[in-house]
Amino acid sequence: MSSWKIFFSPIPSSSLITNCAQLEGIFTCSFFLSNQFPIEIKGKNPGHIVWSLTCMSAITRTPKPETVRTMETLSSRKRNVNQGRQLLSGCGNLYIMIWETTVTKVYCADHTYTTIRLPINSTVGDIVLSARDKLCLGHDPVLCEVKSNGERVLFREKDRCIMMSLSLNGRLFIAPREHLDALTPVPEQEGPNSSTxxxxxxxxxxxxxxxxxxxxxxxxxxxxxxxxxxxxxxxxxxxxxxxxxxxxxxxxxxxxxxxxxxxxxxxxxxxxxxxxxxxxxxxxxxxxxxxxxxxxxxxxxxxxxxxxxxxxxxxxxxxxxxxxxxxxxxxxxxxxxxxxxxxxxxxxxxxxxxxxxxxxxxxxxxxxxxxxxxxxxxxxxxxxxxxxxxxxxxxxxxxxxxxxxxxxxxx
Incomplete structure (x- = not known):
């Protein structure tokens, strides 16, 4: 009887076997598939095991997926919900790799801003550190999103990938915690004046x-x-x-x-x-x-x-x-x-x-x-x-x- 071992890996299933050694975890379970092959799954936590269960069918029944090309940086794909032609603009491949960089504006309370370029998976702490040095701010500023209606959403220092989760008309602001109430939307957040x-x-x-x-x-x-x-x-x-x-x-x-x-x-x-x-x-x-x-x-x-x-x-x-x-x-x-x-x-x-x-x-x-x-x-x-x-x-x-x-x- 043939025996397979499947280890969880947080990368596409085609690389599961080649990366198993460094990712071996503490949870282990063994059971049989319908074809009677014993399966052993190891993961660092139950979330890993979920992914292993999902990947099993890909390993046993589907071919290796084609390599996915990386997407061009988001800075070159400005999208505006109010512009019909931009809404429909397409491209060959939209896959975002976490090490890609994106250009982001970070505003101050007086609506001056600095432009920073960081990897997409950067933490809020990374963004604050980069923007603080460029804007010559004091110690311990915080980062928040200001929406077009004036609502403010404060980010935690360890939050990641926040550039991708901003609301449609939101902007990033940096300011001392005691000055958050003074933050107001920038004029460009007021919206369009004519239909398309x-x-x-x-x-x-x-x-x-x-x-x-x-x-x-x-x-x-x-x-x-x-x-x-x-x-x-x-x-x-x-x-x-x-x-x-x-x-x-x-x-x-x-x-x-x-x-x-x-x-x-x-x-x-x-x-x-x-x-x-x-x-x-x-x-x-x-x-x-x-x-x-x-x-x-x-x-x-x-x-x-x-x-x-x-x-x-x-x-x-x-x-x-x-x-x-x-x-x-x-x-x-x-x-x-x-x-x-x-x-x-x-x-x-x-x-x-x-x-x-x-x-x-x-x-x-x-x-x-x-x-x-x-x-x-x-x-x-x-x-x-x-x-x-x-x-x-x-x-x-x-x-x-x-x-x-x-x-x-x-x-």
């Missing part, structure tokens, strides 16, 4: 949905399952674990949602607003047909935002057929019975699928927080399997690659 409908209306709705879907797919493919574990278990389990690609994918959801809201409220002409509302509803429909539930949820939630839903004159002039279509969208999105409508819809599909990622993160978080990790000093493997099942769902969604549509089919 002229960019949207020149593209067919199907072409627009296709372009959005391909961009979302690249972001989704860049997310490694390990990043989801980093997000859910946090630094208590993975001290240096980051989720840069996952944060970028989640940020994309907010970009799409508030892009819809922004475009709707910036139009003053009711007739044009009705036209744009109709286009957005059809855009959501095409995204759903392309199995892009990430964009489907974002667009539909944008149209359901209070700032848009209160435009009563616009909704009244919408054709009844389109209103009915939007009502069906809301049914799919209902959170009743743990999003049963959405889960049933997805269960009937085949990959490629771009899932509603916030729900997957929520599933893993509830499983982690609602179940004990240990019972009588033994690992709760039922909990580990539940979390691993969510990761397998992600793997199923991208089992098949998204094929680009020809220009003729998009007309």
């Amino acid at each position: 409908m002229h960019v949207i209306e020149v593209m067919s709705t199907k072409e627009l949905a296709t372009q959005i879907t391909h961009y979302d797919w690249e972001l989704f493919m860049a997310v490694h399952e390990q990043e989801m574990l980093n997000k859910v278990f946090g630094p208590t389990v993975f001290q240096e674990g980051v989720a840069a690609n996952l944060e970028q994918f989640l940020r994309r959801f907010d970009q799409l949602q508030y892009w819809v809201v922004t475009e709707m409220v910036l139009l003053n002409n009711v007739g044009k607003r009705v036209q744009l509302l109709r286009k957005f509803i059809k855009l959501a429909q095409h995204c759903k047909e392309l199995n892009n539930f990430h964009a489907f949820f974002a667009i539909t939630m944008g149209l359901g935002h209070l700032a848009v839903s209160r435009l009563s004159q616009t909704w009244e002039k919408l054709p009844g057929k389109v209103k009915k279509m939007f009502s069906e969208f809301e049914t799919v999105m209902e959170p009743v019975r743990n999003h049963r409508s959405y889960r049933l819809a997805v269960s009937k599909l085949t990959s490629p699928i771009i899932p509603f990622m916030p729900l997957l993160i929520k599933d893993m978080t509830f499983t982690n927080e609602g179940n004990k990790t240990y019972y009588d000093n033994m690992v709760n493997f039922e909990k580990m399997h539940m979390i691993a099942q969510t990761l397998r769902t992600v793997r199923f969604c991208r089992r098949n690659h998204l094929e680009p549509e020809s220009p003729e089919t998009m007309k």
Whole structure:
């Protein structure tokens, strides 16, 4: 009988065996797969074991993944939720490597700023140290995010990868702790003054949905399952674990949602607003047909935002057929019975699928927080399997690659 040993490694599964020696941990378990091969898993903690359980199918049944090229630095990809053309700009590969550097502005209370270049996985302490020296600040300043509404979010010194987790219109500020109340948003955070409908209306709705879907797919493919574990278990389990690609994918959801809201409220002409509302509803429909539930949820939630839903004159002039279509969208999105409508819809599909990622993160978080990790000093493997099942769902969604549509089919 053949015997395999699988050791956990926080890197892609293709490198599991070559890196096992230095990563051997303290938790060990042995069991049999359906093919009767004994499997031994070792990990430094239960979070590692979850990842091992998820990787087993990749080692036993799937070929070695292709090498992923690194992404160009984020500084060359400025994205603005308020600009339609920038929202749709794509690229060949969006995979972020943690050692890549990014250029970030750090502001003072008087709105002067310095520009720093640091690796994406830098800690808040690294950012403070670099900015403090350039701005000649005193000892022990703190770093915080100031949002466009004036809200302040204070970061901890050991927080990592915060450049990727800033809100859409947030800015980094550095100041002494006693001066935090004096921090105000910079003028550029006030938002746009005009709509970009002229960019949207020149593209067919199907072409627009296709372009959005391909961009979302690249972001989704860049997310490694390990990043989801980093997000859910946090630094208590993975001290240096980051989720840069996952944060970028989640940020994309907010970009799409508030892009819809922004475009709707910036139009003053009711007739044009009705036209744009109709286009957005059809855009959501095409995204759903392309199995892009990430964009489907974002667009539909944008149209359901209070700032848009209160435009009563616009909704009244919408054709009844389109209103009915939007009502069906809301049914799919209902959170009743743990999003049963959405889960049933997805269960009937085949990959490629771009899932509603916030729900997957929520599933893993509830499983982690609602179940004990240990019972009588033994690992709760039922909990580990539940979390691993969510990761397998992600793997199923991208089992098949998204094929680009020809220009003729998009007309």
